[in-house]
Amino acid sequence: MELEMNPEEYADILETFGSKGDRNEYTRDN
Secondary structure (H helix, E strand, O other): OOOOOOHHHHHHHHHHOOOOOOHHHHHHHO
C-alpha cells in the first residue's frame, strides 16, 4: 500500500476495510 496518502484518505480506507471492527458491515456491503 502506498504511504503517500493523506491521513484522512488513509483513515477512510481503514474504515472501508473494517479496521474499526465493522467487518460485518464491509462483508454485508460486498
